[in-house]
Amino acid sequence: MAEAHQAVAFQFTITPEGIDLQLSYQALNQIYLSGVRSWKKRVSRLRNRVIKGVYPASPSSWLFVVIAILATMYMRSDPSMGLITKIQQHLPLRYTETQEPLYTMLSVLVFSTLLWLSLILALRFCLKLLLSYHQWMFEQHGRVSNTTKVWVTLLRLLSSRKPLLYSYQTSLPILPVPAIKETLSRYLESVRPLLTDPGYKRMTELANQFESNLGNRLQRYLKLKALWATNYVSDWWEEYIYLRSRGPIMVNSNYYGMDFLYVTPTALQAARAGNTITALLLYRRKVNREELKPSRVPGTVIPLCAAQCERMFNTTRTPGVETDVLQHWQDSEFVAVYHKGRFFRLWVYTAGRLLSPREIEHQIQRILDDPSPPQPGEEKLGALTAGDRVPWSQMRKQYFSSGINKRSLDSIERAAFFVTLDDEEQGMRGEDPAGNLDRYAKSILHGKCYDRWFDKSFSIVIYKNGKSGLNAEHSWADAPTVAHLWEFTLATDAFQLGYSEDGHCKGEVDRSLPLPQRLVWDIPSEVQTLVCSSLAVAQALADDVDCHVFPFRDFGKGRIKKLKISPDAFIQISLQLAYYRDRGGFCLTYEASMTRLFREGRTETVRSCSNESCAFVKCDLVLQEAEQCRHLFRLASERHQNLYRMAMTGAGIDRHLFCLYVVSKYLGVDSPFLKEVLSEPWRLSTSQTPVQQMELFDLKNYPDFISLGGGFGPVADDGYGVSYIIVGEDMINFHVSSKYSCSQTVSKTSENRKIMLFLTSYSISNSLAYFH
Template sequence: MAYILFKLTCQPLTCDHCIEYIKLFKKQQKRAMAEAHSAVAFSFSITHEGWDINYDQEVLNLVWQSGLRSWKKRIARARNGIRNGVFPAHIQSLWLITAIAIGLHFTGHNVPFNLVNKVILYVPNHSTNWQIGSCFIAGLIVWLSICFSMRYTLKLLLMYKGWMYESRAPGSKISFTTKAWSVAVKILSSWNTPGLYSFQGSLPRLPVPSVHNTMTRYLRSVRPLLNDEDYIRMEKLAMEFKSTIGKKLQRYLELKSWWSTNYVSDWWEEYVYLRGRSPLMVNSNFYATDAIFQHLTNNQAARAGMIVHLLLAFRRMIERQELQPIMVQNMIPLCSWQYERAFNTVRVPGLETDKIIHYKDSNHIVVLHKGCYYKVVIYFKGRLLRPCEIQIQIEEILKSKQTPLPGEQQLAALTAWKRSNWAEIRNQYFCRGVNRVSLQLIESAAFVLSLDEEPYEFNMDQPELLDKFGRILLHGNGCNRWFDKSFTVCIGTNGRVGFNAEHTWADAPVMGHTWESVFIDEIGKYDENGNCRGTPEFSPPLPSRLNWDLTLILPKIQEAVIDATNLLNDVDLKIFVHDSYGKGFMKKSKLSPDAYIQMALQLAYYRDAKKFSLTYEASMTRLFKEGRTETVRPCTIESSAWVKAMDDPNFKASDRVTLLKKACDQHQLGYQDAMCGQGIDRHLFCLYVVSKYLEVDSPFLNEVLSEPWRLSTSQTPHGQTPKMDLKKHPNCISAGGGFGPVADDGYGVSYIIAGENLIFFHISAKKSSGVTSATRLAKNINKALADVRQMFEEHEKATQPN
């Protein structure tokens, strides 16, 4: 550029002044070329003296190690694919059957179906080698027949769901059918040690409920929400739908259920998540907190190093399929499909619809600190870095004096913006140059680590600290979480940790499993000074800054910051710790803890809103292949009758107990139906999608799908694997996590039953609503739980003999 400017402005060009500038420019150009050559691993040129070859041995070694690791993973995937393809049979059994075939053939006996002799007819000659080869082919045919027979037998067994409806309470009678079924499943499941995806080929498909059953269940679920006139109108719409367009839509849905792996999951992911145009922050992403009573170190860098290492070790277990699938009652497998996208995954914004991109491998994470982004390599010299080595990298970042580039500190606000706005900016300004390279590094990272500049505090005597903890994880300051990534790990200055997770790629139980595995594995991994145990074998690669050129989009970033700030300032979040009693008392009352809490929530909400509302409780459908969630509707005819009785002085304690048990039984039935693929809402949702594809209008479906969920609830799973043993590690209790409200005038309530005498409730609402208050609902939940306990105590006192 300097040369061109001088060429335009100097007359004549051959003046001594210009010649000096030209010489200077050429020297700078040679220096730049030399630097460029040194930056690449290999360069080749031909000079007057001969060939000139330059290479960087260290960089080439890194390339070699990366390629070697990639090929090892491909071989491991192929090996796991074969193992999973023949499961529950064992691949070693092939050699046994082949040996038997060879023995039978050479001793003059026939292999079943005379397979060896039939194969020999097609070989060039009858030499010993060809006979052995024929025996191997015959053995392979027999072996594959046995493998697939076992596999489809297991699949048929797993289709049976009668066990779900039989009580497992002590003393309950179990049917002969279920006993025989359980013995058969245990035999086949224990035949071979399963890998993470071993059961995928044996899991049944999610069944499509009949339109009649769905209409019946739906009408029953809305009865307590509608007056007589509205109910008659809704009943008429439902019957009209069932007898007309419903039949046609059902046929298309049944066809899809046979053609696709799961008739719900792909549409659910696309239309509920990816096509949503609202910001991910608060509206979609969820969070989870630390093991609240377990504070192993105050050292931020040490905790970061340990958490990063354990998460990457968990990723390695997923990739190698060394992670055991979760088994219900140590017998019935849950679908493991969602684990595949836990790491190296990002939700990329689009103008009309987003897309999920999963990278097969990633050897780095991205760290965000004081508004600066750093690439941190986590594989070096052929292995995963140790916690103490990662701690050194984190310490380098924490002591760095670098300052953010213009706009860099607020850059992540774009991921908290409306999806179409972020997509437009991304397509225009992040498709080339340094912005493209840096964005690619973030999106392809294993995950993002945010080193915050404030402590995450918790004190049972100061509940407002836990509220702040939840807000930090749910939205931060709107600019310090990369909301598009599968998850962002957040670490406070005092070593406390949490995460913010994107919801499209999986549901909360998968992140819950990952999180509790990390908490258990980090026990005993810090020294007396709070540092990671171990000695570094070498100096790990230093973190490298990501570069940005954001000058042209600074106004847009500021718009995103304003919108994100307005959104997070509207969040009303309360984390309520209930320690008066827990599941111990609930079990003593002979009620399901989840049903017990859901009924208490119904009572609390009725007292808060002075009415009943459509209530959402998430249930899983992972007993089926690629299953995700189904909705349980806790507001039932039975629950509303009990709630009204609780505030009616004309009812005795015994009457209320009877009504509560009926309500809990009905809730359990709804939960069982949902888990067995006989829910209401996913079926109606898919019927609605088909109607839109066919461009057929249905007044019934339009009304059903527009109903607001003013009370959205979910139980955070705890102790999904045997590793989480609270008797051995009583302080390894997470406070759970939460999410934002689904409706503008509603509540989001997540709860975790943490041990025998502790429950955490994460209650969210919007300040702008005017009719909701998270603090008020927390007080009503506390009173509801106290009233239920008092009801049982009064009932027990009344039934005791004088």
């Protein structure tokens, strides 16, 4: 309620004796403190710009260069080889002989600064060259070449200073454009196990025709973009894959993250909300101050691009007729809260300070205790973000562009993030823990289709029994970035902020805090009609989605790594075996890999269904000779690891072909080859949720505080969406989604809907058996 305090900061009345001026010192003090906080932020951002602008050097190194130059000048040696004298002669100032030492000093400062900037550019260039070296990734474990050893030493030397979050951004290499011949060759190899001989021959002819005619022309345009743009893929990927989609983003695009599997830190809804909101805001503070350590390739000093963190908070996706737009605000001092059909704006700062967890709990409890009913049309307003984008865009422009509706909508869209206080209980509980876990996943993925704001960068869900969850919009960032945020939030909530013995947040409460502000709406009948229509579309989509969460506890990466096999490759090959047992054939398989070794990199596709993995599956089902299967499994694992490495180092297939297709559309030319490639359905879409901050979780002393990870909806109507997280050494959590409407994905009844996971479990165990 900062605007209310400012409105009464001063009052005056005119009396016969003159003007009576009354000041509210408390309000003025809050205004002053808010201003101080704002200026501190500006100073901090300016300081960070300077520090990361000179990285890998430091601002203090300038003084070292100046002193070194002055010392050599004092010893009557000119390290500038006459440049200092020339600088002095060209200074646009006149001076006398008595002032000459002063101007000599000024010339030294100018020369030292130029020398210092040149050294910084040289160091940056060297760092960029070092980060462009990727051969280390293709070397066998334990057989490191001398070149790689020297490279690691040099990289450690240049990265010895403690970097800020964005310190490496300008030193990261640019994503290269692969040679079109190599991309087409790798594509044909990837589809070979999926096509008959005549089909493969036809596809080969299409590829050759494309390469000899249109392909090289499109490639030239793409190389031109790569020279001009920071990343030749990311902006088109964001726009055409996400923002231009006109269908619902709920289920189809948004994904979810879950709470701890076995424990709930507190059963009090308001208390859990208090700590969760505090932890998220502490993370935002670290992002703003760039105090987070840059993400790195696990087990190495190699940095990953941090550009996706920039739009994590204060961001929303606004609908448009042809394309949506991502809007980001610099900072927000409030969050938007939804409870029982009502929207609230909750200020999380007062007098320039962040509210304590106990104070936020107090404010949340006020919302929970508020008995006021929803305004007409308010309860299900969020369904507009769950339905088709074009109607939402039209309604937004017509009815939410002015007046109280605009002010209320701005309060949601400009909020740091969105919070839903759900009136249901969720989690692995009761007499049917497995079934409740599945319902928990569905609830976070889509809820009631109107009690989430799916356009926000992310929404937090706090359930009645204290369980929590996260729903994230996909266009601004990929799952590893959100997973990093969610890991920090869970760990900070449980292990740093903590709770009192009675389950409340810790700290004191300032009970004079203003009430959370109810958002006011004027929803006409036309909007209410569209809300019902959008809700019907979203509800049909939500009802068709089947989610199953499966904690696999037989073994984990510990036993797999003892066999000297990549755990990810092991799981992917097992999924191929499970799919073949389920469907009797192979399919185009998508595994998400990241390209964040490059500046503004996002994802690339690993086509996990390879000739080698198919050979193993057929051997397992037909020959079942242990030695032969073991050999084929190792070949398939090595092939998968190589495909993953190639995707990470910019030699993938799908993003290159996608960008060639975009160029062809801009030029107004059709390519039968590209059209067929991009229309192929991904019936098995998979992704691993990385565990990036294990140092935050003490699993030895608190073994029950393990994460469930998260999941997403199926990409194809007749396919599966499979997400998995490798937790610790002895557990793998799976999230599998499919559609009830497709009989082929065995989602018709509650009895056979777990067949895919059973086959996955069986296949993983069966794969391991070959090595005993």
